[in-house]
Structures are given as C-alpha cells and as structure tokens.
Amino acid sequence: MNQQSAIRPPRGFRDILPTEARELGVIEQTLAEVFADSGFTPLHPPLLEYGAADSAKRRRIQFLDSDGSLVALRPDLTTSVARLVGGRYRDMTGVLRLSYIAPVFREEPAMSGGSREVLQAGVELIGGDGALADAEILALLVESLARCGLPICESTVQVGNIQLVSGLFAALTEAARFEVVDALRQGDIAGGLRRAREAGMPLDELERAGRALTGVEGDTDGAEARELCRVIELARERWPGNVERWGVPNAALVPALPYYTGIVFEAIHPDAGVIASGGRYDLLIGAFGTPRPAIGFAIDVLQLHRALFADAWRPRRQRPLLLLRASADERATMRCAAALSAGGMAVALGDVAERAGRAVIEAEVIDERRVKLADGRVAEARALGAEIDS
Amino acid sequence: MRPLRFALAQGLLLNEALAALRAIGVDVSGVTPGGRRLVVDGGDIELVLARPSDIATYVERGAADLAIVGKDVLLETGARVMELVDLGFGACRFVVAAPPGVMERSLDEYRHLGTLEVATKYPNVAERHFRARDIAVEIVKVAGSAEVAPLVGLADWIVDLVATGNTLRANGLAVVEEIASSTARLVANPAAYHLRRREIAPVVERLAAWAAAR
Numbered sequence: 001m002n003q004q005s006a007i008r009p010p011r012g013f014r015d016i017l018p019t020e021a022r023e024l025g026v027i028e029q030t031l032a033e034v035f036a037d038s039g040f041t042p043l044h045p046p047l048l049e050y051g052a053a054d055s056a057k058r059r060r061i062q063f064l065d066s067d068g069s070l071v072a073l074r075p076d077l078t079t080s081v082a083r084l085v086g087g088r089y090r091d092m093t094g095v096l097r098l099s100y101i102a103p104v105f106r107e108e109p110a111m112s113g114g115s116r117e118v119l120q121a122g123v124e125l126i127g128g129d130g131a132l133a134d135a136e137i138l139a140l141l142v143e144s145l146a147r148c149g150l151p152i153c154e155s156t157v158q159v160g161n162i163q164l165v166s167g168l169f170a171a172l173t174e175a176a177r178f179e180v181v182d183a184l185r186q187g188d189i190a191g192g193l194r195r196a197r198e199a200g201m202p203l204d205e206l207e208r209a210g211r212a213l214t215g216v217e218g219d220t221d222g223a224e225a226r227e228l229c230r231v232i233e234l235a236r237e238r239w240p241g242n243v244e245r246w247g248v249p250n251a252a253l254v255p256a257l258p259y260y261t262g263i264v265f266e267a268i269h270p271d272a273g274v275i276a277s278g279g280r281y282d283l284l285i286g287a288f289g290t291p292r293p294a295i296g297f298a299i300d301v302l303q304l305h306r307a308l309f310a311d312a313w314r315p316r317r318q319r320p321l322l323l324l325r326a327s328a329d330e331r332a333t334m335r336c337a338a339a340l341s342a343g344g345m346a347v348a349l350g351d352v353a354e355r356a357g358r359a360v361i362e363a364e365v366i367d368e369r370r371v372k373l374a375d376g377r378v379a380e381a382r383a384l385g386a387e388i389d390s
Numbered sequence: 391m392r393p394l395r396f397a398l399a400q401g402l403l404l405n406e407a408l409a410a411l412r413a414i415g416v417d418v419s420g421v422t423p424g425g426r427r428l429v430v431d432g433g434d435i436e437l438v439l440a441r442p443s444d445i446a447t448y449v450e451r452g453a454a455d456l457a458i459v460g461k462d463v464l465l466e467t468g469a470r471v472m473e474l475v476d477l478g479f480g481a482c483r484f485v486v487a488a489p490p491g492v493m494e495r496s497l498d499e500y501r502h503l504g505t506l507e508v509a510t511k512y513p514n515v516a517e518r519h520f521r522a523r524d525i526a527v528e529i530v531k532v533a534g535s536a537e538v539a540p541l542v543g544l545a546d547w548i549v550d551l552v553a554t555g556n557t558l559r560a561n562g563l564a565v566v567e568e569i570a571s572s573t574a575r576l577v578a579n580p581a582a583y584h585l586r587r588r589e590i591a592p593v594v595e596r597l598a599a600w601a602a603a604r
Contacts, residue, residue, distance in 0.1 A: 273581040
C-alpha cells in the first residue's frame with residue numbers, strides 16, 4: 001500500500017466532515033420523526049448479504065468471506081427487508097410498517113464521478129394493498145421531503161405505473177411485451193417502440209403508446225391512467241402541502257430496478273436530479289417465502305441534502321458552545337464547568353478548531369461559581385444558560 | 391431554471407444533426423463546425439459542442455438535458471440516459487473483422503494457445519460480445535486504426551465500427567460477424583426528461599416526425 005492510498009478512502013467512498021455531518025444529522029432526525037409520526041418503526045438489516053453470480057449487471061460490490069462464501073455489501077434495503085420479512089415474520093400476516101436510515105453500496109465505473117456509498121432513508125409498508133396504501137406512501141414521501149425543507153413544486157413528484165406501461169403494449173405476446181418493458185427499464189424508449197412495431201403492434205396503438213411515453217406529461221388515457229390520477233388525488237388529500245396540485249402522472253417513468261409491479265414514483269430536483277424513488281413490489285417478498293403485497297420508498301439523503309443546499313437551506317441554529325478557559329485551580333475549573341452545564345450551557349474546556357458552523361462564546365474561569373466573558377463582564381455560571389437562551 | 395441544454399457530437403454526425411435541428415426550427419446559425427465557440431445560444435435552447443464519447447457523460451450527469459449522439463457511443467460507454475428517437479442517420483455497424491483465410495489459423499491457435507487477441511477502440515462492446523459468445527479473448531485497447539493490428543501482428547482479430555467497409559477492404563480485412571448496428575439517437579437525461587417534459591416533448595415530437603419523413 002503506498003502512502004497516498006493509506007490516507008485516502010477507496011475510490012467512490014469519502015469522509016463526511018463535521019459541517020456536512022451536522023446538516024445530514026438534522027435531515028436524518030427530521031426523516032426519523034416523520035416516519036415515526038406515521039407509525040413506522042426503525043430496523044437495521046445487516047451490512048452484508050449473500051452475493052450473486054450476475055454482480056456486474058446488478059452493480060454489487062462483492063467479495064469472498066473467510067469461509068469462502070460470496071458476500072455483497074447490501075445494494076439496497078428493500079431486498080434486505082423483503083428477505084427478513086420472508087424469514088422472521090413468516091407467520092405474521094398483519095401489516096408491518098418498517099423504516100430505515102442506512103447506507104447501501106453500488107459499483108460505479110472508475111473516473112465517472114460516481115459515489116459507491118449511498119445513504120438511504122426509507123419506509124416499507126408490508127401487507128398494505130390498494131389505492132389507499134399507494135396514496136398513503138406517496139403522500140408520506142412528499143411530506144418527508146417537505147418537512148426537511150424542500151420546496152415542493154408541481155413537477156417535483158412524478159408518478160407512473162408498471163401495469164399502465166404494460167397495458168400500453170397489451171396487443172403484444174407476453175414475450176414481446178417483456179422485451180419492450182425491459183428496453184423501457186433501461187431508458188430505451190426508441191428501442192422499445194421499435195421492438196413493439198417489429199412484433200406487429202397495430203399502428204394506432206403504437207401511436208398511443210408513443211404519445212404516452214414521449215408526449216407532454218399526463219397525456220395518457222384509459223382506465224389505468226384514470227386510476228393513477230385517482231391515487232395522486234387521494235395522496236394530495238393526505239398531504240395537501242402548499243402547492244395545489246403536486247404530482248404529475250407520467251407513463252414514461254419505468255425504473256431500472258426490476259421488482260416493481262404497480263405504482264412507481266420519483267422525486268426530482270432540477271439541480272440534484274432524482275432524490276427519492278419508490279413503488280409497489282408485490283412479488284419480491286414471495287421470492288423469500290409467502291408472497292405479500294408491499295410498497296415503499298427510499299430517499300437518497302445525500303442528494304436531498306444537495307437539493308436543499310442548492311435551495312439555500314441551512315440547518316436551524318444550535319445552542320452556542322461555551323469555550324471555557326481553565327484557571328490555575330483545576331478543581332474550581334471542573335466545578336465551574338459542572339455549574340455551567342447544570343445551568344443549561346453547552347461547555348467545552350479549551351478550544352475547538354473545527355466548529356462546523358456552530359457559534360461559540362469564550363469565557364474564563366474566575367472561581368467555581370463565576371466566569372469572566374470575553375467582553376470583561378462577570379457572570380454567574382449557573383445562570384448563564386438561561387441568560388443566553390433569553 | 392436555465393434554458394434546455396442540447397449537446398451535439400462534433401465529428402461525423404454534426405452536419406446532419408444541425409440539419410435536423412434546423413429543420414425543426416432551432417436556431418443553429420451560431421454553430422460553426424470546427425469553430426472555437428463551444429457553447430452557443432440558440433434562443434430557447436443552449437447548444438454545446440463536445441466529443442462524442444463525452445456527450446454521453448454530459449447527459450448522464452445532467453450537464454446537458456438533451457443530445458444527439460450515436461448508438462455506438464451509448465453501447466460503448468453504457469451511459470444511463472433515455473433514448474427517445476432513432477434519427478436514422480449516421481448508420482454504422484460494430485463488426486468483428488479479420489484477414490480472409492485467417493479463420494483456420496485462428497481456430498488452430500485457439501485450440502493450442504487457448505485465447506485470441508482482439509484489438510479494438512471499443513473494449514466494452516468487444517468484451518461483452520465475446521463473453522456472450524463464450525469465446526476467450528484478450529482485448530487489446532488501441533486509440534485508433536485498429537485495422538492495422540492484424541497486419542502488424544498486434545492481434546488476430548479486430549472489433550471496429552464500420553460505415554461502408556472501405557477501410558477494412560483497403561487493409562485486407564473482411565467482416566467475420568456483425569455485433570450491432572448503430573444510428574444517431576436523440577437522448578435525454580432521465581431526471582431532466584421527467585422534470586421538463588413540457589419543454590422536451592415538442593422537440594421529441596418534431597424530431598420523430600422529421601426522422602419518419604426521411
């Protein structure tokens with residue numbers, strides 16, 4: 001190992017220093033509160049899961065465990081939650097509301113500026129079905145973002161549905177339809193439409209599909225599209241927010257992750273790109289045991305922070321920190337610090353070089369009850385906290 | 391919000407890409423092929439000129455919202471972008487090529503030495519192709535003129551992008567197998583596509599109509 005690699009983390013990983021960590025902490029705390037306010041309970045899946053042979057395709061970071069088994073740093077939390085629900089909650093048929101705030105890891109090609117560690121905050125509603133569950137989770141995503149301070153505008157949240165997309169290609173055989181949807185998952189609309197034409201899709205239906213995928217947003221018709229609009233309307237009732245009509249129906253929203261089966265949604269910011277995504281995945285838990293309907297979302301906390309930063313957000317101010325200069329009497333210094341703490345002050349002995357944006361007050365110990373402030377004023381240690389707060 | 395940013399690949403596709411944009415009413419008069427200005431104001435749309443392989447990066451990372459770029463570039467870079475319209479021009483093919491009559495010798499070499507050497511400017515496309523065909527190869531990346539490689543003994547076969555096949559013929563090579571065909575595509579950054587659909591949809595619609603009418 002050369003010296004350079006010893007003092008820097010590996011490619012795609014980075015240190016999060018105090019200023020950023022403090023801001024992330026505020027966001028995480030808010031999200032944890034919002035999730036708890038809707039009845040979601042936090043859990044912690046393990047960092048490692050078993051790996052799979054097709055790692056390049058799924059962008060997993062994998063390596064061999066000491067016993068020779070192939071393990072992967074978890075690439076997402078939804079699959080981990082599905083696994084643990086399939087196992088540990090096998091016999092519980094009721095509804096589960098689970099949440100997490102934890103990092104996931106994804107392979108990124110070198111030199112592409114991509115981060116391999118992503119901090120996700122999300123919820124999974126397991127056992128909830130139908131339009132009400134869909135709308136509740138969609139509304140919770142928007143509430144989560146809004147309570148963190150993100151301005152929600154009309155097009156922030158895009159809502160699609162895999163059934164709706166599949167329905168556009170109902171005229172095709174199942175095999176052809178699968179190929180078309182697979183192309184759309186990779187973002188290849190031109191290729192998907194070409195495949196549909198080659199598979200003999202009638203021209204008028206092809207045109208309708210093309211309009212839904214590349215026309216102006218919301219340019220969709222049919223029962224599935226109406227159902228999608230109904231879910232968005234229900235979600236707006238649950239979280240009215242401060243924009244009248246948040247949420248845009250969008251048939252072209254087809255996430256790359258293969259496990260979605262129904263509604264899908266993304267929150268997008270003009271500077272930070274996609275900051276959250278989610279949807280219904282009714283078949284995933286079945287892969288680990290009994291199938292159960294499920295829906296959830298994950299917020300990319302670092303992207304959310306980026307979006308908030310771009311919108312000039314700053315965390316609410318912390319209480320100032322008192323930097324206490326010791327006197328020659330060590331016992332009196334410690335007693336004085338104790339009195340300051342008892343009075344509600346945040347106290348550090350000596351100096352702090354990395355203040356991460358926190359305001360400081362400097363003071364000097366006079367005796368165990370009194371300090372001298374930087375402006376020369378003498379204050380009672382026990383009363384200083386209340387004085388600063390007012 | 392800034393105006394829509396449209397990236398154009400400098401090189402073979404540029405003239406036809408400009409013609410397509412002109413045909414749908416975008417002001418491209420500020421763009422001079424080979425000129426030095428790389429960011430040009432085109433009214434509602436800002437035009438940016440860049441190398442083809444960088445275009446995919448620009449769009450993937452959201453530095454540009456839209457671009458016209460060859461499918462060959464998308465295949466090689468694996469960029470996660472949305473492909474909206476097949477514009478039809480700039481047709482070319484990824485092929486495996488080798489000197490005629492080399493097959494016998496190659497198979498013999500493959501039996502005895504266990505691997506073939508393939509020179510290419512497109513290592514990702516080449517590797518994916520041979521892996522799918524279950525053929526063990528050593529990829530030798532070259533920065534240009536892969537067609538010389540078999541002549542100088544650098545590699546047995548090459549993977550290259552050909553339009554007419556004239557260069558291959560001039561260097562005494564023949565197409566062994568076609569890997570994929572390519573044409574110019576209108577692509578978009580996924581987030582920008584969803585967020586700015588109202589502005590992008592008319593561009594897509596007009597370019598699709600333009601491509602269909604050709």
